[in-house]
Amino acid sequence: MSEQDLVVETVRDILAVHEPFVLTPERPWDAGLWGALAKAGLTGVGIPEANGGSGGELADAVAIVRTLAAGAAAVPVAEQLLVAGPALLAANLELPPVEEPLTFALGDAVTAHASDDGDGPGRFTLTGVVTGVAWAGTAQHLAVLAVGPAGPVLALVDVSGAEATSASNLAGEPRGSFVFDETAATGALLTEAQAGELRVRFALARAVQLAAALEKVLAWTVHYAGERQQFGRPLGKFQAIQMELAEMAGEVTAVTALTDAAVQVVEGRSGDVVLAAAAAKVRAGAAVEVVARLAHQVHGAIGFTQEHRLHHLTRRLWSWRDEAGSELYWSRVLATGLLVTGPDGLWPALTRVV
Amino acid sequence: MSSALTLAPAPRSEAAEQVRADVREFLAAELAAGTFETHVDTWLSGVDPAFSKKLGDRGWLGMTWPKQYGGHERTAMERYAVTEELLAAGAPVAAHWIADRQSGPNLLKFGTEKQRQDILPRIAAGECFFVIGMSEPDSGSDLASIRTKASRNQAGDWVVNGAKVWTSNAHYSHYGIVLVRTSPADPANRHAGLSQLLVDLSLPGITVNPIRILDGGHHFNEVVFEDVVVPGDMLLGEEGNGWHQVTAELAFERSGPERFLSTYPLVAEFARRVPPGDPAALATLGRLSARLLALRQMSLRIAAALDRGELPNIPAALVKDVGTTFEGDVIEEIRKVVDVTPSLDSPDPLGRALAEAQLHAPGYTLRGGTNEILRGIVARGLGLR
Numbered sequence: 225m226s227e228q229d230l231v232v233e234t235v236r237d238i239l240a241v242h243e244p245f246v247l248t249p250e251r252p253w254d255a256g257l258w259g260a261l262a263k264a265g266l267t268g269v270g271i272p273e274a275n276g277g278s279g280g281e282l283a284d285a286v287a288i289v290r291t292l293a294a295g296a297a298a299v300p301v302a303e304q305l306l307v308a309g310p311a312l313l314a315a316n317l318e319l320p321p322v323e324e325p326l327t328f329a330l331g332d333a334v335t336a337h338a339s340d341d342g343d344g345p346g347r348f349t350l351t352g353v354v355t356g357v358a359w360a361g362t363a364q365h366l367a368v369l370a371v372g373p374a375g376p377v378l379a380l381v382d383v384s385g386a387e388a389t390s391a392s393n394l395a396g397e398p399r400g401s402f403v404f405d406e407t408a409a410t411g412a413l414l415t416e417a418q419a420g421e422l423r424v425r426f427a428l429a430r431a432v433q434l435a436a437a438l439e440k441v442l443a444w445t446v447h448y449a450g451e452r453q454q455f456g457r458p459l460g461k462f463q464a465i466q467m468e469l470a471e472m473a474g475e476v477t478a479v480t481a482l483t484d485a486a487v488q489v490v491e492g493r494s495g496d497v498v499l500a501a502a503a504a505k506v507r508a509g510a511a512v513e514v515v516a517r518l519a520h521q522v523h524g525a526i527g528f529t530q531e532h533r534l535h536h537l538t539r540r541l542w543s544w545r546d547e548a549g550s551e552l553y554w555s556r557v558l559a560t561g562l563l564v565t566g567p568d569g570l571w572p573a574l575t576r577v578v
Numbered sequence: 579m580s581s582a583l584t585l586a587p588a589p590r591s592e593a594a595e596q597v598r599a600d601v602r603e604f605l606a607a608e609l610a611a612g613t614f615e616t617h618v619d620t621w622l623s624g625v626d627p628a629f630s631k632k633l634g635d636r637g638w639l640g641m642t643w644p645k646q647y648g649g650h651e652r653t654a655m656e657r658y659a660v661t662e663e664l665l666a667a668g669a670p671v672a673a674h675w676i677a678d679r680q681s682g683p684n685l686l687k688f689g690t691e692k693q694r695q696d697i698l699p700r701i702a703a704g705e706c707f708f709v710i711g712m713s714e715p716d717s718g719s720d721l722a723s724i725r726t727k728a729s730r731n732q733a734g735d736w737v738v739n740g741a742k743v744w745t746s747n748a749h750y751s752h753y754g755i756v757l758v759r760t761s762p763a764d765p766a767n768r769h770a771g772l773s774q775l776l777v778d779l780s781l782p783g784i785t786v787n788p789i790r791i792l793d794g795g796h797h798f799n800e801v802v803f804e805d806v807v808v809p810g811d812m813l814l815g816e817e818g819n820g821w822h823q824v825t826a827e828l829a830f831e832r833s834g835p836e837r838f839l840s841t842y843p844l845v846a847e848f849a850r851r852v853p854p855g856d857p858a859a860l861a862t863l864g865r866l867s868a869r870l871l872a873l874r875q876m877s878l879r880i881a882a883a884l885d886r887g888e889l890p891n892i893p894a895a896l897v898k899d900v901g902t903t904f905e906g907d908v909i910e911e912i913r914k915v916v917d918v919t920p921s922l923d924s925p926d927p928l929g930r931a932l933a934e935a936q937l938h939a940p941g942y943t944l945r946g947g948t949n950e951i952l953r954g955i956v957a958r959g960l961g962l963r
Contacts, residue, residue: 446960446961446962449962450961450962460957460960460962460963461962461963463954465962466953466954466957466962466963467950467953467957469956469957469960469962470896470899470952470953470954470956470957470960471899471953473583473896473956473959473960474896474899474900474903474956475900477583477584477876477893477896477900478869478872478873478875478876478900479872480584481587481872481875481876481879482868482871482872482875484587484875485587485875488587493590494590500871502864502868503867503868503871503872504868506864506865506868507868507869507871507872510865510868510869551865552861554864555860555861555862555863555864555865555867555868556857556860556861556864557864558864558867558868559852559860559861559862559863559864559867560860560864562849562863562864562867563849563852563863567846567849567850567852568850570845570846570849571666571667571842571846572602574867574870574871574874575598575662575874577871578871578874578875
């Protein structure tokens with residue numbers, strides 16, 4: 225068993241005693257699960273020990289995020305391990321302790337002003353509203369990509385005492401807003417390219433979660449079709465149902481193949497990080513319509529209830545596909561990037577993305 | 579997900595990127611010289627033996643086969659790059675396509691030494707073209723029900739009677755690998771008693787009748803066998819092993835880039851017409867590109883698996899199902915955002931490409947196994963059957 229398999233096994237063991245539950249404003253995340261993951265060192269994977277993490281590679285962090293996404297785990301691990309943590313490290317900013325949940329948001333309406341010379345890691349003040357913040361109200365720290373007078377700024381704010389508006393996505397995951405009024409933050413200037421890469425890493429994190437959840441929804445649906453009997457035989461013996469499950473499998477396989485390849489590009493394989501991640505997000509989002517629709521169709525009325533587990537993943541699928549930049553946004557980014565040398569460059573560009 | 583469906587990611591191949599660059603350069607020169615024009619679905623309709631010969635001369639046919647049979651001992655990943663470039667350019671590759679893709683590998687696997695030495699070097703040279711002899715008038719998806727019969731005569735030769743249909747480019751081809759019944763049908767074992775014969779299409783008793791597709795194009799044929807005497811040493815593989823041999827061809831037949839690039843020339847033409855900054859057209863191009871990029875990764879994984887010596891039939895069925903669906907969707911997605919009337923006579927290249935793609939569209943999800951059959955195979959991989 226590889227080290228990565230061991231990590232995944234540990235996450236699975238922890239998940240086994242933390243079943244997903246219906247998220248409400250009163251119970252908006254799984255604090256117990258987070259505590260168990262933190263205690264096992266899993267909230268610091270992919271972050272060097274020198275920075276307070278547990279070490280390991282990006283691939284290990286991706287494996288953890290996949291496992292948690294498939295388990296509908298209500299914890300900000302994707303944001304911390306795949307987006308905010310690596311971004312703060314790359315910007316030479318000090319990471320909060322990995323036991324304290326850290327999230328990430330795009331702050332296109334937040335301005336950052338240097339409160340010192342502003343030439344590098346330093347002090348900033350933030351002003352403006354950041355909306356749709358994943359885990360707002362539960363995360364203690366927020367890394368926000370804000371707008372500075374000299375270009376993008378990655379700022380780190382302690383939001384443990386800040387008031388978040390109560391808003392959630394279709395799965396009940398907190399997605400509230402914060403209002404900043406000359407709020408103190410540490411921060412660093414980014415180049416436009418660095419800011420662009422940060423946006424795509426956020427999108428790729430959601431694509432990884434989508435891929436894992438799509439696979440799990442397929443597995444649940446295949447299992448259900450093998451178990452549920454109607455007309456004296458399992459649903460899966462009916463050709464009409466087989467066609468639906470095979471169509472789901474095609475979508476899931478396509479998403480997995482492209483998402484895996486995009487992760488490899490981020491890890492350093494040749495390719496275009498921005499376009500690979502954009503494509504993965506678009507493809508994963510497009511699969512949601514087919515997979516969630518057919519999963520519910522095969523599950524029938526029981527899958528439409530709050531009692532059944534299916535909604536824990538399908539509601540997340542319907543949410544995640546529009547987060548971190550919608551399919552529409554990323555499809556335009558992808559097309560624009562592919563056409564950058566003109567229409568005759570489309571095919572060569574396609575062969576260089578991943 | 580079920581391990582029957584998943585394959586390991588394909589490694590990046592530098593050799594493949596090198597040959598890709600060579601092919602791209604060759605195609606640019608040929609296009610500039612006017613030796614071919616880009617069309618949609620050219621692996622069915624773009625017959626040009628002279629072009630096939632040029633590919634053979636450059637070592638781009640029979641790429642993965644041993645050198646002793648005229649091959650070039652390159653990887654499936656390199657072959658993937660070559661075929662992908664040819665398809666994306668809409669180059670005329672139909673003449674050699676079947677021979678290079680599946681008849682050659684089939685001969686290599688099951689053929690006698692004499693069969694291999696006689697035929698493989700000619701395929702690799704781009705001089706010998708093949709047809710697939712599987713479907714019959716009464717046997718479409720239900721291939722095991724074929725009735726074309728071969729029986730041994732006293733000289734030990736095979737006497738063949740029956741008919742094959744949808745036989746692409748039989749009117750230009752030299753050989754067929756023909757699935758025949760060599761023992762009476764056994765209801766208890768429908769897959770038994772079938773064999774493959776290597777048939778020279780110039781033999782007496784063979785008639786090739788055109789079957790025109792709906793736009794009048796002549797690609798398909800009916801091939802009728804009337805007491806055709808096929809030499810006894812032209813049995814391919816083992817007598818009675820035909821079903822297994824046919825199945826072994828499928829990973830080659832179903833997984834390649836021709837299962838999602840048949841309408842790529844239409845996408846390329848559309849890209850030339852995306853008005854700068856047009857949000858709807860850009861989004862469409864982005865969505866289509868994301869689907870295409872995923873299909874490339876699926877297909878590349880299969881090429882890498884072939885290099886490892888695997889025959890991943892279930893993932894191949896998935897590529898063909900998802901890929902051929904994409905080929906048709908390309909037409910509808912583009913229609914929604916560009917105001918163009920499709921016509922083969924259109925002065926507008928986008929109008930012509932749309933017309934070509936539309937008129938060939940019914941074939942995408944039928945040829946090589948209907949998508950319903952493929953989904954049945956996938957369902958088996960999911961453990962449902």
